[in-house]
Amino acid sequence: MQNPLPGIPLIESPLFATWLNQADLTADERRIATDLHEKGYVVLRFPDPDIDDRIDRIKAALGPRYGIDLANPDSDKTIGERRIQDAWAFDADVKAIAGNAQLLALLAKLWGRPAFPFQTLNFPVGTQQDAHSDSVHFSSLPERFMCGVWLAMEDVGPDAGPLFYYPGSHRWPVLGNALIGRRGFGSDLSSAQDPFADAWAAMCEAQGAKVETFLARKGDALIWCANLLHGGSPQHDPRLTRWSQVTHYYFEDCVYYTPAFSDEVTGDLLLRDIRAVNDGRPRLNQYLGQPLRSKGGGAPSGRPSALGRLWRGVRRALD
Numbered sequence: 001m002q003n004p005l006p007g008i009p010l011i012e013s014p015l016f017a018t019w020l021n022q023a024d025l026t027a028d029e030r031r032i033a034t035d036l037h038e039k040g041y042v043v044l045r046f047p048d049p050d051i052d053d054r055i056d057r058i059k060a061a062l063g064p065r066y067g068i069d070l071a072n073p074d075s076d077k078t079i080g081e082r083r084i085q086d087a088w089a090f091d092a093d094v095k096a097i098a099g100n101a102q103l104l105a106l107l108a109k110l111w112g113r114p115a116f117p118f119q120t121l122n123f124p125v126g127t128q129q130d131a132h133s134d135s136v137h138f139s140s141l142p143e144r145f146m147c148g149v150w151l152a153m154e155d156v157g158p159d160a161g162p163l164f165y166y167p168g169s170h171r172w173p174v175l176g177n178a179l180i181g182r183r184g185f186g187s188d189l190s191s192a193q194d195p196f197a198d199a200w201a202a203m204c205e206a207q208g209a210k211v212e213t214f215l216a217r218k219g220d221a222l223i224w225c226a227n228l229l230h231g232g233s234p235q236h237d238p239r240l241t242r243w244s245q246v247t248h249y250y251f252e253d254c255v256y257y258t259p260a261f262s263d264e265v266t267g268d269l270l271l272r273d274i275r276a277v278n279d280g281r282p283r284l285n286q287y288l289g290q291p292l293r294s295k296g297g298g299a300p301s302g303r304p305s306a307l308g309r310l311w312r313g314v315r316r317a318l319d
């Protein structure tokens, strides 16, 4: 298909059905594409024959860093540090999971652009995080070129604080400050998601959205679309662990930024300095093949920007 809408991920495109009809996909890839399109998430077995060994090694390597008494079945596991960000930088197994070639090829096929991991999070217990869309933390221009892959590193029961989500919520508007009537650039927040919580709750109620929880088996992976509303259920039993790894992915040839601290309307963007986990190379903030010249976007391209108002605003804000 000659795609006339390359600025929308294929699995989120209004042209999805046309693409699916003629795309060269296996039966399982078709199921994955359809679930992502309709529900905003999909569950699959993590495509790595060594995953059990990797999980064992990650638990052994990261376990002592959380300050939790993991050896005692009755200890409270929810105290102390509950996550390690970017363990890929020192742990080869975390990095291998994030950079899994089969997964990267799958994401590229489904989104229509090459994918790359840019952040890992390793959790020993549930996050108990409120419902949110990752899009307020890290988004792209064009939007929706981001996804999360959540890997269960053990079986997760209902008392261990399973992942939850609202199927179909990925189709709702991607919330940014303009939509909730707030200025974000230069603002100070303890949590980037707080200003959006009322709007998400109101949409859930008005749409009659039904929450689902993911009672995962070890080695299950769940891919969520950029705008799917999700979070961590309360962990009812603090003695349990809930080992998991989340890898966040972006796609090539985009501007990468933090919407909670940006005002797109005035061109004030908090750009991200992105480095791909798998190859260690920076990904410049770019648009249609041309890098933006800015402090937040990596090395200057040396070329005058064609982005006009947007780019001038970015530079003014960052200088």
Ligand SMILES: O=C(O)CCC(=O)C(=O)O
Pocket (backbone or CB within 6 Å): 121, 123, 126, 127, 128, 129, 134, 148, 150, 162, 163, 164, 230, 231, 232, 233, 244, 246
């Ligand atoms: O694992 C969870 O409970 C949620 C994690 C999450 O929201 C994220 O990493 O984006």
Ligand SMILES: [Fe+2]
Pocket (backbone or CB within 6 Å): 132, 133, 134, 230
């Ligand atoms: Fe999230």
